[in-house]
Amino acid sequence: MVKFVIVAPYYETATQLWSPFLKGWVANELKKRGVEPVVLWGDDAVPDKFNQAIQDPDVKGVLGVMHGNEEEATGQNYVTILWKGMPIPDTMKDDVIAPVSCLVGKDLMPWLAQQGIPYTVGEITEYWFTAEDKPRQGNDPEEDQLLKFYLYAEYTFWFRLAEGFDTGTAYQMMIQEYDRQIQLASQVDAETAYWLGVDKENRKAWGNPQYIVYPKGVKTNINVDIRTTRLPKDKTDTITVTGKVTAEDNSIPQGQVIVRINDRQDTIQLTDDGTFIDTQIFQWDKNEEITYNIQVVYTGFHDDKVYMPSHYETQVKVEPVYIPTVLKITNVETSRDQSLVNFNIAGVLMDKDGNPLQLRQVEVDVANGEILRYTVITDTDGKFKLQADKSYPPLQTKATITASYSGDDVYQGSSDTVIAKFPPNWDVIKVILAAIGGGIAILLIILSSIL
Known part of the structure; x- marks a missing residue:
């Protein structure tokens, strides 16, 4: 079982706004993808608990929110957890490290990569974010209509790692998601969009972009068929995704797939022959072409045999349909x-x-x-x-x-x-005919007098 350590201090404004989403939403999303979150919440976000957690050989990543500077990242009450010059245990040398923290990209994250950490991500300036006026429960980013843009962008990296992507691909997908969230935020709050752009430009990575956090196992592949139906009278699009997960050694994988269409997702258990089917219905307001982003993720399975995660992505366009x-x-x-x-x-x-x-x-x-x-x-x-x-x-x-x-x-x-x-109009016609008839009679009288 792959595990990620989540450092979630909770003691002042920034951590009180951000950390509840680490303990709630991020942890739950990782579980859905087959990763076990090890959450160091509040007073557990301290060196002893952190060092104990990373001793576990199943731990493959460290994330969270930390205050920091060029050479250190801190946990609860500003106690130092990571620092330049720290001893690096062997169990940490297969961990991806990417905290949300100010300035750690200046020296600390590059230094950790030089010491054998496979991949690190860090901000080379301060990491700025906007949020609403009070802490939330943290179970859904939509609870905070400003902070959500940063959360969706940032944790794309970790969700893609959990889905079997390599670090370089996951990092690029995170940057692309920052771009998407900037566009969405620009329609809501210009300041939020601005700081998202600053964070994106200064969020750098070091290490091996081909590194994958999952242990070696049997490679898998997802075959997918997508069918769409638009019912204009109901103002709905129905998208049905069917598919099958196959294994490189021709065995039948077990486990589940996550079917994500735009921002909605279902978790589907594979049948005994490795197939799945998922139907999602979307309501629309205007009968126009709509593009749906579809992603199917096989989260992998660990038993007597390890099946590696795999993924499939595509877009489908549903054209307007009108009833004759x-x-x-x-x-x-x-x-x-x-x-x-x-x-x-x-x-x-x-x-x-x-x-x-x-x-x-x-x-x-x-x-x-x-x-x-x-x-x-x-x-x-x-x-x-x-x-x-x-x-x-x-x-x-x-x-x-x-x-x-x-x-x-x-x-x-x-x-x-x-x-x-x-x-x-017979009345007019009769008058015309009468006039024509009278004219003929006068002509006959004239002709007779001449003759």
Whole structure:
């Protein structure tokens, strides 16, 4: 069993704000990844307890929060725990050391790496952080809406080590997470984003970037298949991750996998044949393309045989999906009063399965010549009605009626067009014919007189 020693003093403002998350959230996350945390909390964060803890050959890492300077890092009440020139026991020479501490990257962390410590990380200036006004329980970073950005960034390093990544990769992933948290924090608090940037730029590493904290064992691999489904009516994306963990020697690994999608994760026990399945449902507000970051981590297993941790990472994009609609003009009745034509228009709006769409806005255009546009709202049965009047020339007997639904975040738009017929304006036509007839009679009289 791999163990990490967590130094968590608790005696003044900085440690009271930070350390509860070490004892709670960080320790729990390490357990989920198959690492046993050895928490030196409060008055246990002292040299005797620390030296006793690192004598355990299963200990492979030292983390925590410590006050410090160029040559030392301290625990409870500023008592020195690590210092330049200290004797390095053999059991410590396979430990990764990366405390959150001011200035230890100047001399102490490089010196420890020179003495045979496989990998160290430290701040070459002061480590700054912002937090809300009081200590929290520490079980979830979301308890503190400012400190959380630093916690998510910093402990990416340790979580990735626990998942089987080498030190160099884990360090780069931590730096990338600092960048991501800087972007998120910039939307909340500019000062927090600024200090995250300072911490990131001054957080340096020394040692072997290929070092892995896990003992040698059988290498494993994760084969993954991902399926996504978007239900626009429910405003949900369902992501199903299925897979299998295989071993290099063709045996069947035991243990569990952690399936992490964005900031949500499930822990799944492997079946007898090494397979797993996990389904997660995400609610969304806007029907647009969404990218999901997916990581599957096999945490390893130690029994008669040691199975090494392995990981799989990818991204999937879920595209917008819209439900087709059908808009139909079901009836048009017309009547004419001289130049004015009256239209009584009826229609219905449904989805592709025939379900009515109620309270939807439909635009109706009465055309041919100047277009008149009307807006109607569908009722509970998806139906709409419109009475409209429009003037037409005496001889015109047809008009184009178009109804359109523009769609929304769930439903596609649709439209329908019909040609409505109506009689000519007979009163005007009769007058014209009479005038034409009178003109012909006068012409005949003139011609007869000439002849």
